[in-house]
Amino acid sequence: GIFIQETRCIKLMEIKFGLDTFGDVQRDDEGNLISAAQTLRNVVTEGVLADTLGLEYFSIGEHHRDDYSVSAPDTVLAGLATVTEKIIVGTGVTVLSSDDPVRVYQRFATIDALSGGRAEITAGRGSFIESFPLFGYDLKDYGALFEEKLQLLAELLKEKPVTWSGRTRAPLQNQDVYPKTERGSIPLRVGVGGTPASRHRHNLTLSLAKQYCLHIQRLNYKRPNALKMQLKFGKHLLWNYVIMFIRIAFQV
Numbered sequence: 001g002i003f004i005q006e007t008r009c010i011k012l013m014e015i016k017f018g019l020d021t022f023g024d025v026q027r028d029d030e031g032n033l034i035s036a037a038q039t040l041r042n043v044v045t046e047g048v049l050a051d052t053l054g055l056e057y058f059s060i061g062e063h064h065r066d067d068y069s070v071s072a073p074d075t076v077l078a079g080l081a082t083v084t085e086k087i088i089v090g091t092g093v094t095v096l097s098s099d100d101p102v103r104v105y106q107r108f109a110t111i112d113a114l115s116g117g118r119a120e121i122t123a124g125r126g127s128f129i130e131s132f133p134l135f136g137y138d139l140k141d142y143g144a145l146f147e148e149k150l151q152l153l154a155e156l157l158k159e160k161p162v163t164w165s166g167r168t169r170a171p172l173q174n175q176d177v178y179p180k181t182e183r184g185s186i187p188l189r190v191g192v193g194g195t196p197a198s199r200h201r202h203n204l205t206l207s208l209a210k211q212y213c214l215h216i217q218r219l220n221y222k223r224p225n226a227l228k229m230q231l232k233f234g235k236h237l238l239w240n241y242v243i244m245f246i247r248i249a250f251q252v
Contacts, residue, residue: 018057019050020092023070036069040076043069047080051087058084059092059122064130074107081115089115093124093191097145098131100169101153102177105186112181123150124191144168150190157185 023043026034034042047058058080060073070076077089089111094104104121112119125146126132132139148166155162159180165171 016056016088018055018059018088019046020059020061021046021070022061022063022068023076025067025069039069043076044080044083047087047089048083051084055087057088057090057120059090061092062095062126062131063128064134065128074104074111077119078107078111078114081111081118084115084118086118088118088120090120090189091122093122093126095126095131096123096149096153097125097142098135098137099149101149101156102172104153105156105177106179108186109179109181112183112186113179117181117183120187120189121153122189122191123153141168154188157188159185 021043023036023039025036025039028034043060050058060070060076060080061068062070062073064071073091073094077091081089096104104123108119108121123146125142129139129142131137132142137145145168148168152162152164152166152169152172155164156177159177161174161176162172163174
């Protein structure tokens with residue numbers, strides 16, 4: 001898919017073009033199902049091509065289903081980081097609600113080292129909920145899990161000792177987390193949905209984004225064959241845009 005990144009914490013909007021993939025399991029020219037393993041290798045090849053062509057961002061999403069091959073996007077990004085030179089490597093999204101913010105920080109600090117400072121995180125609740133029962137989380141805590149973990153991740157990204165407590169994980173007391181990055185922090189964006197039902201949750205997330213000066217990436221999923229992109233800019237709401245994902249298959 002094609003996405004646009006918007007920076008909310010400055011007055012001007014910076015637009016970057018890149019590609020997004022979930023590692024969709026597909027079929028070859030003969031109609032045979034391509035294995036998840038081969039699909040993962042194809043994703044890395046696509047990322048290398050995107051880097052060669054001069055695109056600015058390559059984003060990999062997270063799912064835990066049989067129709068998508070990527071359940072551990074940070075692992076794929078680590079591999080991609082070692083065979084690319086300039087392209088930013090990030091997630092779209094890391095399902096933070098069912099993950100541990102400490103481990104998210106550690107994995108992305110490692111990717112940042114391997115890539116020479118090109119890692120970015122997009123954190124989201126997860127529009128698909130298969131990860132919640134898989135990792136033992138109750139959907140009743142859907143909102144609280146994300147809000148608390150986002151706060152903790154934002155604190156961890158300051159790369160200073162963290163004191164934090166909440167009800168969704170064990171507390172931290174003046175805890176340092178390693179490895180530290182060479183540049184001092186990893187950019188963090190918040191991925192939110194574009195459906196009417198998500199507006200209330202988006203407003204809650206926006207208040208956190210203002211507090212920690214995070215980027216907002218608002219995504220609206222549409223049918224792949226509707227090749228259309230709409231950008232709507234409000235006077236004070238630079239995040240108000242709709243992005244159509246376009247599936248692009250590389251033949252390399």
